Amino acid sequence: MEEIKKYPAQNDVAVLLIIFSRTETLKRTFGGIRQCRPSRLFIYQDGPRNDQEALKLEAARQIVDDSEIDWECDVQRSYHNENSGAWLSNHKAQTWAFSLADKVIVLEDDSTPSLSFIPFCKEMLDRYEHDERITMIAGFNHEEQTDAPYDYLFTTAFSIWGWASWRRVFERCEVGYPIADDAFNMHQLEAYVANRHEGGKEMLKKLYKHKAAGNPIYETLIWTACTLNSGLTIVPTKNLIHNTAVSEESAHFQSSLNTLPKAMQRLLTMPSHELQWPLRHPKYVIENVEYKRRIYRIMAWGHPWVKIGRSIEELIRNLRYGNMKQIREAVKHRISKLTGRYDYQ
Numbered sequence: 001m002e003e004i005k006k007y008p009a010q011n012d013v014a015v016l017l018i019i020f021s022r023t024e025t026l027k028r029t030f031g032g033i034r035q036c037r038p039s040r041l042f043i044y045q046d047g048p049r050n051d052q053e054a055l056k057l058e059a060a061r062q063i064v065d066d067s068e069i070d071w072e073c074d075v076q077r078s079y080h081n082e083n084s085g086a087w088l089s090n091h092k093a094q095t096w097a098f099s100l101a102d103k104v105i106v107l108e109d110d111s112t113p114s115l116s117f118i119p120f121c122k123e124m125l126d127r128y129e130h131d132e133r134i135t136m137i138a139g140f141n142h143e144e145q146t147d148a149p150y151d152y153l154f155t156t157a158f159s160i161w162g163w164a165s166w167r168r169v170f171e172r173c174e175v176g177y178p179i180a181d182d183a184f185n186m187h188q189l190e191a192y193v194a195n196r197h198e199g200g201k202e203m204l205k206k207l208y209k210h211k212a213a214g215n216p217i218y219e220t221l222i223w224t225a226c227t228l229n230s231g232l233t234i235v236p237t238k239n240l241i242h243n244t245a246v247s248e249e250s251a252h253f254q255s256s257l258n259t260l261p262k263a264m265q266r267l268l269t270m271p272s273h274e275l276q277w278p279l280r281h282p283k284y285v286i287e288n289v290e291y292k293r294r295i296y297r298i299m300a301w302g303h304p305w306v307k308i309g310r311s312i313e314e315l316i317r318n319l320r321y322g323n324m325k326q327i328r329e330a331v332k333h334r335i336s337k338l339t340g341r342y343d344y345q
Helices: 023-036 051-063 086-100 117-127 183-196 200-213 218-228 262-269 289-299 304-320 324-338
Strands: 011-019 038-045 074-079 103-108 111-113 134-138 152-155 163-166 232-236 241-243
Touching: 011 023, 011 051, 011 086, 011 117, 023 038, 023 051, 023 103, 023 111, 023 117, 038 051, 038 086, 074 086, 086 103, 086 218, 103 111, 103 117, 117 134, 117 163, 134 218, 152 289, 183 200, 183 218, 200 218, 262 304, 304 324
Parallel strands: 011 038, 011 103, 038 074, 134 232
Antiparallel strands: 103 163, 111 241, 134 163, 152 232
């Protein structure tokens, strides 16, 4: 049988693709990866929760089958029979990927990259590989486009919708959350959050919950690794990720788009853009504090009246569309937060 000739790889970098059961979003995300042709591709899939879901997982695997990879690529797969849950399986996927490569780009199946995302991450991974000040590279820009004379900025306010980092950073993730048992340094972290990082207050609550549950959840692990080492994240001045997370199969946004507040609708429908090369690099490595303040306003971190207004807006939208189930869930969510029983996962 004649061997099918494959296209050469375009970007010498490793990409971790975390898949599950959502075939339509996976097609778009994998399509973006395929166009950029990374030299290494790691595909991770958690196990099914029931027999019906097992069929969906198999359909997702077919989308990323060897027959669909038409470029020269070192492909590694880690498919599982048992279900670990979305958060824990993400941590397992990242642990596996960083055991295989020093520098990894991470995409979930609902984060569709622009054509600039992978080459942008590769250039940043190479340029700042040994710069201990930099801990993360994010592809999502909450503003869509930020007015700046450079193509990226430095911040401590970022999203993990499409990101990249180094093994040197991932190895700082302390799985057992020992910081929670370290009274002196935990006090330093709490004081830092209180004075400079309003967005971290929810993360501190999650940290304690994850510690108590004994679960290594990548969201809090990465946040503590970055924050405890005064790390900065690189964010492009143009958004490079289109998130398609809203669906009943979503791990994080189980809702319909039209019942969400307009601010959230904007984030979840935000288009991605392309960058021009050569990139314009910042002259100094310093946090863009004004960007962080604007992101806090967008996400309602440290803005209780904004959060209350959005809760009211969401209630009205759910009433308009007769979504009583979502209203009941929102009430339970609010009560559990007020009584301290909310599961921060």
